[in-house]
Amino acid sequence: MKHSASNSSSSRGKWAWIWFAYTSFLFISPILEPSRPLWLGTLTVFVVFLALFTRYFTVDLECRLTPLWAVVTTFGLGLITFPWNQGGSTFFIYAAIYLPFSILSIRRVLTLFASEVILIAVEGAIFHAQRGVFHISWFNTVFAIFLTAFIGGGNIFSAEQRRADRKLRSALDENLALAAVAERERIARDLHDVLGHTLSVIVLKAELAGRLIERAQPADQERAASEIADVEGIARTSLAEVREAISGYRTRGLTAEIEAARRTLQAAGVTVLMEFDATPVADLLSADEETALSLALREAVTNIVRHANATTCRLDFITDGGHRRLVIHDDGQNVIIREGNGLRGMRQRIESIGGQLLLDRDNGTRLLIELPLSNSTEYASSAAS
Secondary structure (H helix, E strand, O other): OHHHHHHHHHHHHHHHHHHHHHHHHHHHHHHHOOOHHHHHHHHHHHHHHHHHHHHHHOOOOOOOOOOHHHHHHHHHHHHHHOOOOHHHHHHHHHHHHHHHHOOOOHHHHHHHHHHHHHHHHHHHHHHHOOOOOOOOOHHHHHHHHHHHHHHHHHHHHHHHHHHHHHHHHHHHHHHHHHHHHHHHHHHHHHHHHHHHHHHHHHHHHHHHHHHHHHHOOHHHHHHHHHHHHHHHHHHHHHHHHHHHHHHOOOOOOHHHHHHHHHHHHHHOOOEEEEEEOOOOHHHOOOHHHHHHHHHHHHHHHHHHHHHHOOOEEEEEEEEEOOEEEEEEEEOOOOOOOOOOHHHHHHHHHHHHOOOEEEEEOOOOEEEEEEEEHHHHHHHHHHHHO
């Protein structure tokens, strides 16, 4: 990105040299009326302006302002040169070109343009009466004023347009950065939900297998072998789920998740009680709702296995009072006081689809997730049609 911006800036700097061609007007008078003083004076102001142009007028006008003092110096070169070389009006043109790119305030730019026009007119009036080397014709004075006003006015619009474009690009870059941050947070939540649950089950299975092996009973050894086989299967499933999460396929469906939760809780020695509506879950929820509930259930079961030391867990998915409700209630200990990343991500995900999450820790832990019935009903009706 930075390399591309650098190339773009360098390209604009090269294009700026096209405008240096205006300095050719300085050499019309020395060529038509050659004299040593005229040539020396012309070459001197040319070298001074060349140094200014190279240093300050080949910058990327979209990235930074041209120094005001450089613009004023250029206009001063015009005032010095104009009486004895009519091509000096080219410096007025350069000042008109770059003045709108040196000041952000349009009012100040217009004020300075008016001051320039007045100074050119005053100088023209003073030197019009002179004869000889220092003489300015009315035609050249009026022409210099016209070019200053015309080019300056056009460049005010050009400068404002470039600044607006720069602000727009900056806003787009900021939006892209925010979108990248949001996507990283989404991936972090999904990987936490997927890996946290699965690795907890692997740990539980491995610990159980280790205890069974220590008993050294044939039946226990067979069960230990079975548990180790489960660990291998769960590890493989974990790898597949990580790949699915990265690809955006975040869950395997609420029905499958409920069955996985039942097996996990039972393996941890927790008795599972369930109550569900007769209608299949897949017919009640949209894809986003099913994803959110599946990951919430997975996170809740992970917390129960890790921290609760519960003996009983009740899972209810019912319709009541215009809402779909998923209730996860265990009789374990309340050892977690502060809301962690998992619960915070769960809450954000539920609220993003119009639901709410309530947590009650009076008697064990009761997690209530509510989704508006209208959303689910509309989805089921559209699916049926």
